[in-house]
Amino acid sequence: MSDNIVEVKDLRVHFTLKSSLAQDAAGRRKKTVKAVDGISFEIKQGEILSLVGESGSGKTTTGKAILGLVPFEAEKMLFRGERINLKEKEYKRKFRQSAQMIYQDPYQSLNPRNQVIDIVTEPLVVNKLVESEEERLELGKEALERAGLTPGEDFFFRYPYELSGGQRQRVVIASSMIMGPSFVVADEPVSMLDASIRTGILKLMMDLRRENDLAYLFITHDLSLAWLISDRIAIMYLGKIMEMGDSEIIISSGKHPYTKALTDIMPKPGIKKEGPRKVLQGETPDPTDVIEGCKFCSRCPIKEEICSKEEPPMKEVEPGHFVACHKV
Numbered sequence: 278m279s280d281n282i283v284e285v286k287d288l289r290v291h292f293t294l295k296s297s298l299a300q301d302a303a304g305r306r307k308k309t310v311k312a313v314d315g316i317s318f319e320i321k322q323g324e325i326l327s328l329v330g331e332s333g334s335g336k337t338t339t340g341k342a343i344l345g346l347v348p349f350e351a352e353k354m355l356f357r358g359e360r361i362n363l364k365e366k367e368y369k370r371k372f373r374q375s376a377q378m379i380y381q382d383p384y385q386s387l388n389p390r391n392q393v394i395d396i397v398t399e400p401l402v403v404n405k406l407v408e409s410e411e412e413r414l415e416l417g418k419e420a421l422e423r424a425g426l427t428p429g430e431d432f433f434f435r436y437p438y439e440l441s442g443g444q445r446q447r448v449v450i451a452s453s454m455i456m457g458p459s460f461v462v463a464d465e466p467v468s469m470l471d472a473s474i475r476t477g478i479l480k481l482m483m484d485l486r487r488e489n490d491l492a493y494l495f496i497t498h499d500l501s502l503a504w505l506i507s508d509r510i511a512i513m514y515l516g517k518i519m520e521m522g523d524s525e526i527i528i529s530s531g532k533h534p535y536t537k538a539l540t541d542i543m544p545k546p547g548i549k550k551e552g553p554r555k556v557l558q559g560e561t562p563d564p565t566d567v568i569e570g571c572k573f574c575s576r577c578p579i580k581e582e583i584c585s586k587e588e589p590p591m592k593e594v595e596p597g598h599f600v601a602c603h604k605v
Contacts, residue, residue, distance in 0.1 A: 282460050282492045283320040283343060286353035288313055290338050294565065308565040312338040314516035320492050322459065327495040327503035329539070330513035333561060336496045340462035343494065344376055356460070370404060377453040381465040383445035387437040394433040397421060397452045406456070416455060424451035425481055443474035447481070454485060464496045479506065500543045504528050512536050515561060515572040518591065522598035532594060532605045534577050571603070579604055
């Protein structure tokens with residue numbers, strides 16, 4: 278049996294933009310955003326795969342698609358070897374217990390009208406996993422304390438606005454972990470926190486991974502952070518995965534021009550770079566534009582004629598190392 282907890286093949290998420298009355302009257306064709314445009318990957322049990330790329334690359338949409346939070350199409354989308362089918366009520370209930378999400382903004386993801394204990398234990402109540410009020414409070418206390426909020430009772434009756442940013446994110450993590458998931462999509466979980474508390478949140482997430490054999494899809498724009506915590510890294514650009522492989526290989530010997538551009542400006546401990554850093558030129562194309570060839574062609578420093586005509590296939594250049602580039 279495969280040890281993959283998540284398997285994705287040819288995942289696509291396309292959004293059709295609403296048109297104005299004037300556009301409808303003129304008969305203009307509605308534009309489509311290809312947020313995720315045919316990507317494939319696997320995540321093993323206990324593994325951390327980081328999706329790295331600029332804003333608008335499709336990272337968050339990928340995570341939401343796996344959890345069924347946005348409509349998607351895929352040749353294959355498996356969780357623990359079974360096709361994800363959220364239309365089936367019983368499957369959806371079990372899937373929601375095993376797969377959770379940590380959002381980027383801890384304040385926006387918490388209901389400001391609810392007290393902490395109600396926020397954290399809501400998944401238990403919704404899924405009817407507790408039989409008494411005493412059990413609910415005890416499980417809520419344990420979840421808060423596992424998330425580093427001790428003693429747990431001191432946080433029961435606080436509201437989100439009474440907590441610091443780090444405490445709010447710990448509440449989010451407690452709520453996500455209370456049902457014992459085996460897979461978590463972490464969407465920029467520390468990007469909105471002060472540098473002084475990021476380490477604590479990351480340490481908590483790594484501890485939970487070790488204790489519960491958790492698998493993470495870790496979404497970030499920070500390549501250096503992905504390098505520190507990930508087993509593998511996938512580089513995304515405009516809805517496509519450009520390169521994917523072991524984190525050390527991606528950082529030390531990435532082959533795609535986009536990967537090289539990201540690693541060139543990435544700070545590395547103990548390494549002093551000589552001369553000016555190479556900054557990627559140009560702007561990301563409009564996501565509604567129809568691009569025939571490589572999505573990165575307009576910004577690529579080594580492009581050739583074929584790059585603007587044919588989309589490069591994802592090919593394995595060495596075991597476990599995949600690159601989508603005609604020049605590799």
